[in-house]
Amino acid sequence: MSYLIPDTALSIAGLTDYIRLLLEQDEQLRQVWVTGEVSSANQHRSGLFFTLQDPDGSAAIKCVVWNSQLTKLAQIPIRGEQIIILGNIRVYPQRGEYQLTVWQVLPAGVGLQALRYQQLKNRLQEEGLFDVERKRSLPIHPQIIAVVTSPTAAAWGDIQKTLKQRYPGLHVLFSPATVQGEQAPASIVKAIARVERDNRAQVLILSRGGGSVEELACFNDERVVRAVADCPIPVITGIGHQRDESLVDLTADACVHTPTAAAELVVPALAELYAEHQERIAVLHDTMRIEMQTAGNKLQGMRDRLHRLRLDRQVQQEVLNLSWKRQQLIQVTTGRLQQATQHVELLRQKLTTLDPQAVLQRGYAVVKQENGAIARSATELELGQELSIQLAQGKVKVKITEVNG
Structure with a gap:
């Protein structure tokens, strides 16, 4: 075939x-x-x-x-x-x-989510959003706080109960948000922006209860992370998970792992404050008592020392010493004054002897030429020359009629 x-x-x-x-x-x-x-x-x-x-x-x-x-x-x-x-x-x-x-x-699957998480974490870390230097300190005694969480979640009830027990009278601003699902990131960002516009809160709590990795995915969303980073007031996260920290936790100024812990961190307990105050008062009293006792002992010691030194005798002795030194000073000063007086009198007598006026008083006269020079020799003079004669009382002018050598 x-x-x-x-x-x-x-x-x-x-x-x-x-x-x-x-x-x-x-x-x-x-x-x-x-x-x-x-x-x-x-x-x-x-x-x-x-x-x-x-x-x-x-x-x-x-x-x-x-x-x-x-x-x-x-x-x-x-x-x-x-x-x-x-x-x-x-x-x-x-x-x-x-x-x-x-x-x-x-x-x-989960590996892809982990890769995306790590890539976003690395990028945000390079931008400095997790740096410790960025984190702000929490107010010690805030009067107004804001809470962002779901109104139906147990977290909101836990926070209210804890705040009421620890700090009665605290003003709490509630900004509701969806904290699970695809709509959660946008809802959380809006809730934070609502608190910022209100501009009354001194600190903000972002919280939700526990959940699976998928349920907590909104806290690794870049939009939520940046909203927390840009928030003008300190942010505390209280997200119910005990394993890895979320990116929001790394960005927040403080983070704890439960809503209750967040409420405990944001305000002190008044009972604890009162106990601390009483303790400080007791310490202050003890300190003052010790200081007063120390000062009293020191004062008594000085009294005993003065008594042993017999200060009255020392004062009397010093008075005698001062009196003796005063007499010595008077004697020395008097002697030096007498010497100075005698010296002055001697100088006065010498001046009197040398005084030209005194010579004129004894009958002598001073003959001056026209140019004011004193005539000392007849040979210096000429016939007809006018002279001025200074007497003890007054002056006279004369003209030379004869010169005898």
Whole structure:
């Protein structure tokens, strides 16, 4: 029996090439996201080869990450882990196989959330939103506080009860918000903005009770984190979880792990304040008593010392010494005054002897020429020259009529 081979029959290479063109030129397959579980992984010189399969094992696909791309992956494929990969389909004619050439690998499910959380945390940390220097101190005795939480949550009741017990009469401003679900981030941001516009609160509590990671996801939302960072008043977070801190906790000025703890932190207990006050009064009394006792002992010691020194005798002796020194001073001063008086009299007598007026009183006269010079020799004078004669009483002018040498 003979068979007629149709003209449309393809070779294996032709069929494989046709399949390659279909797969590699398909727009959907040039860049495709695929999720699955890594069933095997082998490192070769050229790259990392692994198999990705559905969790139930119903389907699998071979994948490769070339060495040039390995350092750029967010996560290295490891057997047994759920991942999401980005790549394109490639067909290998020699083996009649196709596989995914992988460009990027991300963790799936909880792992993806953790990756996004870490990336956002790193970015906010680089901006300085978690720096200790940014955190403000809480007011010691606030009179008005604001609370942002759900009006139906147990957290709001716990906070009210705690504040009433610890600090009766405190003014509490309640700004309701949704604290779970997709609408929670926007609702919390609006509630914080409402408190800011009111501009009365001195501190703000952002709180909710416990919950799963998914229920607390709103406290890792960037919008909520930035609203807390930009809030003009100190913020305390009291979110009911005991494991990892949320990004809002890291940004807030203070954080605790329960709504009740937040209420305890924001205000002191009046009973404790009263006890502390009484304790300070007791300490002050004891201190004053000790100080007065010490001062009294010191005063008595000085009295005893004065008594032992017999101060009255010392004063009498000092009075006698001063009296004796006074007499000595008077004697010395009197002697020096007499000496000075005698010296002055001697100088007066000398001055009297040298006084020209005294000579004139004895009958002598002073003859002066016209230029005021005193005439001492007849040879200096000429006939007809006028002279002035100073007498004891008055002056006379004369003219020379004769000169006798």
